[in-house]
Amino acid sequence: DAEITQSPRHKITETGRQVTLACHQTWNHNNMFWYRQDLGHGLRLIHYSYGVQDTNKGEVSDGYSVSRSNTEDLPLTLESAASSQTSVYFCASSPGTGSGNTIYFGEGSWLTVV
Amino acid sequence: QKEVEQDPGPLSVPEGAIVSLNCTYSNSAFQYFMWYRQYSRKGPELLMYTYSSGNKEDGRFTAQVDKSSKYISLFIRDSQPSDSATYLCAMTGGPVAAGNKLTFGGGTRVLVKP
Numbered sequence: 001d002a003e004i005t006q007s008p009r010h011k012i013t014e015t016g017r018q019v020t021l022a023c024h025q026t027w028n029h030n031n032m033f034w035y036r037q038d039l040g041h042g043l044r045l046i047h048y049s050y051g052v053q054d055t056n057k058g059e060v061s062d063g064y065s066v067s068r069s070n071t072e073d074l075p076l077t078l079e080s081a082a083s084s085q086t087s088v089y090f091c092a093s094s095p096g097t098g099s100g101n102t103i104y105f106g107e108g109s110w111l112t113v114v
Numbered sequence: 115q116k117e118v119e120q121d122p123g124p125l126s127v128p129e130g131a132i133v134s135l136n137c138t139y140s141n142s143a144f145q146y147f148m149w150y151r152q153y154s155r156k157g158p159e160l161l162m163y164t165y166s167s168g169n170k171e172d173g174r175f176t177a178q179v180d181k182s183s184k185y186i187s188l189f190i191r192d193s194q195p196s197d198s199a200t201y202l203c204a205m206t207g208g209p210v211a212a213g214n215k216l217t218f219g220g221g222t223r224v225l226v227k228p
Contacts, residue, residue: 031210042220043158043202050211058215090157094210102148102204103216105157 003027006091006106013113019078021109023091031094032074033103034058034066036087043090049074081113117141120203120219129228133190137203137219140184144205144217147179149188152200152221161201162188193226200224 004025013019025032034046035058045058047066055066063085065077078085088110094103120137127133135149146165150158162177164170164186170177178187186205190197200221208214 040220043218045215048215050213102146102160102163103210104160105150107157108155110155 004091004093004104004106006089006109008109009107010110011112013081013111015081015083015113017081019081019111021076021078021089021091021111023074023076023106024072025091025093025106026072027093027095027104028071029093029095030071031103032068033092033094034064034074034076035090035092035105036060037090037108038087046076046089047074078111081111083113085111086113087111115140116220118203118205118217118219121222122220123223124225125222126225126227127193129193129195129226131193131226133188133193133197133224133226135188135190135201135203135222135224137186137205138184139186139205139217141205141207141217142181142184143207144181144184145208146206147177147186148204148216149175149177150202150204152202154199158202190224195226195228198224198226 007022030051033048035043044060049068091106092103118139149162152158167181174191176189202221203219204216206214
């Protein structure tokens with residue numbers, strides 16, 4: 001079955017380190033997204049991509065970057081991890097049109113910055 | 115004021131009862147409406163997807179959209195302990211591939227007691 005997978009599922013890192021969270025989907029969806037979910041803030045969009053070589057900033061993009069070199073992968077990089085980036089991160093993808101105009105989430109990556 | 119409002123709960127019901135969840139929104143441009151279920155430490159899972167106003171039924175789940183009142187609802191009949199989760203509403207004004215992003219409610223936590 002097609003799916004979306006994230007790795008690592010859990011990570012503890014130190015302040016100032018660079019961290020990359022991987023996201024891989026096998027649905028061949030052009031549209032991919034990264035969200036973070038925090039108590040009191042809900043799901044917030046970090047970055048998104050509508051296709052290879054396309055990346056866009058979401059509402060909370062500061063301190064994060066993404067790259068899209070192929071359809072399947074959208075890695076999220078925290079350039080210099082901060083304690084405020086302790087969160088659970090969800091990758092998502094969408095076919096984008098028609099009845100598929102919704103998004104499907106991965107299982108999440110729990111990141112702790114100490 | 116948030117664009118999408120959702121009571122955080124918790125909403126506690128006995129097994130077999132009807133669970134009634136709702137979201138209100140302020141953006142009249144929203145046309146696509148979704149409900150997600152999120153179990154603890156898991157990613158959101160798409161439950162229901164509706165376009166414009168009206169009702170949609172899928173098994174024990176019924177989604178209703180009242181665009182005139184800017185109000186959407188999710189009903190769960192014959193609730194089971196396995197329905198205990200957080201339910202998120204989400205909505206957008208147009209195709210995701212055309213740059214329309216999902217706006218999420220904060221989620222309602224539901225507890226179904228045996």
